[in-house]
Amino acid sequence: MKKRGWLTAALLAAALAMCAAGAAAGQAEDVLAKAARICMECIGLG
Amino acid sequence: MGRRARKAVQAAWAVLTNGWVRGFLPGGPALYEGPLKRFCVPGMNCYSCPGALGACPIGALQAALTARHRKFPFYVLGYLMAVGVLVGRFVCGWLCLFGLIQELLYKIPTPKLRIPEKVDRPLRLVKYAVLAVLVIGLPLLYRTGYGAGEPFFCKYVCPVGTLEGGVPQVLLNSVLRPALGWLFRWKMLLLILCVLASVFIYRPFCRYVCPLGAFYSLFQKVSVLRMKVETSACVDCGACRKACPMNVDPRRTPNSAECIRCGACVQNCPTKALAFTLAGKRLAPGNRKKERAR
Numbered sequence: 479m480k481k482r483g484w485l486t487a488a489l490l491a492a493a494l495a496m497c498a499a500g501a502a503a504g505q506a507e508d509v510l511a512k513a514a515r516i517c518m519e520c521i522g523l524g
Numbered sequence: 525m526g527r528r529a530r531k532a533v534q535a536a537w538a539v540l541t542n543g544w545v546r547g548f549l550p551g552g553p554a555l556y557e558g559p560l561k562r563f564c565v566p567g568m569n570c571y572s573c574p575g576a577l578g579a580c581p582i583g584a585l586q587a588a589l590t591a592r593h594r595k596f597p598f599y600v601l602g603y604l605m606a607v608g609v610l611v612g613r614f615v616c617g618w619l620c621l622f623g624l625i626q627e628l629l630y631k632i633p634t635p636k637l638r639i640p641e642k643v644d645r646p647l648r649l650v651k652y653a654v655l656a657v658l659v660i661g662l663p664l665l666y667r668t669g670y671g672a673g674e675p676f677f678c679k680y681v682c683p684v685g686t687l688e689g690g691v692p693q694v695l696l697n698s699v700l701r702p703a704l705g706w707l708f709r710w711k712m713l714l715l716i717l718c719v720l721a722s723v724f725i726y727r728p729f730c731r732y733v734c735p736l737g738a739f740y741s742l743f744q745k746v747s748v749l750r751m752k753v754e755t756s757a758c759v760d761c762g763a764c765r766k767a768c769p770m771n772v773d774p775r776r777t778p779n780s781a782e783c784i785r786c787g788a789c790v791q792n793c794p795t796k797a798l799a800f801t802l803a804g805k806r807l808a809p810g811n812r813k814k815e816r817a818r
């Protein structure tokens with residue numbers, strides 16, 4: 479594999495590891511909690 | 525795949541990710557609250573859109589940074605990095621509802637504006653400043669009296685939230701209307717400017733403002749999906765450059781940070797010197813060697 483291929487693979491592995499670590503720490507639930515309610519800032523109410 | 529196919533994918537993706545029909549019924553349960561909202565969609569798509577089935581990655585990132593008990597946003601950042609490393613700004617060209625809306629506005633038959641390069645180049649850097657300052661820096665550093673931060677980009681800028689979340693929510697929920705104030709008017713003004721600009725300039729929000737495009741663009745040079753020019757086949761006719769709606773010159777910079785992988789250049793190349801590659805394997809428009817042998 480060329481140098482760039484290794485870099486791509488390393489970045490992808492790091493990204494997936496971060497994602498898994500975040501999910502294990504309950505961060506997916508935080509995303510759900512925010513996304514399931516109307517976000518007042520997003521819609522311009524404050 | 526042709527231009528029509530891309531439009532079909534963009535439209536199908538928009539419907540698929542915003543298919544919570546009950547959210548559009550007046551007085552009905554407001555938003556989808558099911559398990560899919562644990563996942564971010566790859567493009568800009570407000571989670572307050574009545575039909576949204578997934579979370580907005582930029583909104584989710586800011587929510588993590590502004591939480592009272594701050595944690596490093598491993599989940600969202602890891603997700604964004606994974607998407608960037610896999611496909612880069614392909615998301616912008618194929619999987620973003622707001623991108624599609626801007627493209628449709630650009631189809632309105634009016635004289636079009638071509639921004640001179642001297643102005644265009646520095647303006648393109650604004651989206652990186654938006655990412656660094658409004659999405660990450662200020663939400664991370666600024667704290668209100670209650671200890672939480674403010675999602676500066678969502679709150680003061682994002683026209684996607686206004687269009688996909690604000691306008692339909694205000695139309696569908698009369699209880700929200702008395703609360704409309706200067707912030708809503710400000711965001712409506714930005715949205716109107718964005719809509720107007722989109723009629724005359726191809727995807728102005730994507731070019732100059734979008735923090736998500738800015739983030740994905742950081743990975744264009746290393747992503748699994750890339751573009752390649754076979755220099756031996758290129759006759760330097762300039763057809764690709766002319767076809768590119770994002771003002772990229774694919775002969776010189778096939779993996780430019782500005783390329784949204786729309787494929788217009790690939791389709792217009794008369795010698796098939798340009799092609800997408802996936803993990804180094806040539807995709808559309810077919811294998812040159814085989815075609816030459818035929």
Ligand code: SF4
Nearest residue numbers: 768783784786787789
């Ligand atoms: S370089 Fe090609 S694929 Fe990229 S935006 Fe321009 S025309 Fe589309």
